[in-house]
Amino acid sequence: MTDFALNRHIHGLNVPHVRLGEYPTPIEHLPALGDVWLKREDLSSPVYGGNKIRTLETLFADARAGGIKRVWTLGAYGSNQAVACILHARRLGLQPGAVLFPQRATPAGAENLRVSLGECADVKTLRSIASFPLHWLALHRAHGREAYLVPPGGANPLGALGHVANALEIAEQLNAGAMPTPEHLVVAIGSTCTTAGLLVGLPLAKQLGLWPGELPKLHAVRVTPWPVTARSQVLRLARATAKYLHEIGGPEVKVDPKLLVLNTRHFGWGYARVTRDGLAAAARFRALGAPPLDTTYAAKSGAALLKFTHGPTLFWCTKSSAALPDVPDAKLAHAPAFIRRWLRRAEQTATA
Numbered sequence: 332m333t334d335f336a337l338n339r340h341i342h343g344l345n346v347p348h349v350r351l352g353e354y355p356t357p358i359e360h361l362p363a364l365g366d367v368w369l370k371r372e373d374l375s376s377p378v379y380g381g382n383k384i385r386t387l388e389t390l391f392a393d394a395r396a397g398g399i400k401r402v403w404t405l406g407a408y409g410s411n412q413a414v415a416c417i418l419h420a421r422r423l424g425l426q427p428g429a430v431l432f433p434q435r436a437t438p439a440g441a442e443n444l445r446v447s448l449g450e451c452a453d454v455k456t457l458r459s460i461a462s463f464p465l466h467w468l469a470l471h472r473a474h475g476r477e478a479y480l481v482p483p484g485g486a487n488p489l490g491a492l493g494h495v496a497n498a499l500e501i502a503e504q505l506n507a508g509a510m511p512t513p514e515h516l517v518v519a520i521g522s523t524c525t526t527a528g529l530l531v532g533l534p535l536a537k538q539l540g541l542w543p544g545e546l547p548k549l550h551a552v553r554v555t556p557w558p559v560t561a562r563s564q565v566l567r568l569a570r571a572t573a574k575y576l577h578e579i580g581g582p583e584v585k586v587d588p589k590l591l592v593l594n595t596r597h598f599g600w601g602y603a604r605v606t607r608d609g610l611a612a613a614a615r616f617r618a619l620g621a622p623p624l625d626t627t628y629a630a631k632s633g634a635a636l637l638k639f640t641h642g643p644t645l646f647w648c649t650k651s652s653a654a655l656p657d658v659p660d661a662k663l664a665h666a667p668a669f670i671r672r673w674l675r676r677a678e679q680t681a682t683a
């Protein structure tokens with residue numbers, strides 16, 4: 332049994348879990364921004380960190396419990412989830428695969444796609460998003476038999492439990508004096524998995540008598556379009572996660588929609604589109620020696636953070652700061668010509 336905060340705090344609960352990360356991820360003050368504190372999810376693993384690791388811990392454990400060796404994931408060319416899935420699956424003896432659809436060509440996207448292609452033999456790069464639903468359907472059909480499907484962002488109730496556990500972890504850190512009880516949490520919202528998990532974990536922590544004081548507002552900063560991140564979708568996953576937790580032996584948790592503040596002001600022109608205030612936030616973080624903000628996700632939530640002026644605020648550093656494996660061009664010779672063109676274009680795109 333691993334030391335999973337949910338299993339530890341809820342008597343009799345035995346959520347499948349494999350440990351991929353190192354916890355608790357630190358909470359650090361960033362005094363240059365006032366009452367701003369960082370939840371260093373970027374440090375969750377030296378192999379590849381970020382917020383996706385917690386999601387994979389329950390999903391991979393479920394795959395292993397079912398005796399399944401193949402794990403497939405889906406996402407955009409520059410998906411952090413795909414990189415995390417590929418680099419961590421093989422540590423457990425699981426065979427990873429990924430189906431990736433086109434996105435805006437950016438240096439951050441190219442960096443990830445190089446790793447996905449260079450480190451995994453089974454990466455299907457689609458020419459167009461139009462064929463994505465067919466691939467999804469095929470993988471869905473195979474799910475639970477010859478393959479295990481990790482949905483985009485790991486966004487299902489089992490995947491979200493990793494983030495429910497993170498709320499308990501934070502409550503423990505608050506009780507140990509890591510920071511004053513936050514009034515605001517700020518996180519990028521892409522697949523909704525992290526936000527939905529926190530929307531269950533926060534009231535759960537309160538119910539268990541772990542959370543000191545009032546619960547904070549959770550500011551979810553949109554980086555993927557409506558309807559993926561529609562308020563109703565976020566709450567739907569949160570309620571499904573609470574229901575699932577109850578079904579497997581946890582307490583009943585009521586999701587409070589009032590905790591959720593959906594911030595749509597930093598989305599810009601679309602998913603993976605670089606924004607001016609995102610770039611400014613990334614530059615500010617760099618200048619302060621703070622963790623990296625990627626232009627697709629964390630820079631947009633960073634831009635929202637820089638607008639904050641009130642109360643203790645905890646910011647999710649969701650982009651891994653682990654060094655990625657070096658993938659020389661020779662290792663990408665097998666990639667289709669249109670992908671090698673995409674990589675060249677993306678690597679030449681200036682974002683600063």
Ligand SMILES: Cc1ncc(COP(=O)(O)O)c(C=O)c1O
Nearest residue numbers: 411484521522523524525628649
């Ligand atoms: C760096 C980063 N930040 C934030 C998110 C958003 O998390 P979620 O998909 O759980 O909403 C992602 C999702 O892939 C991510 O890669």
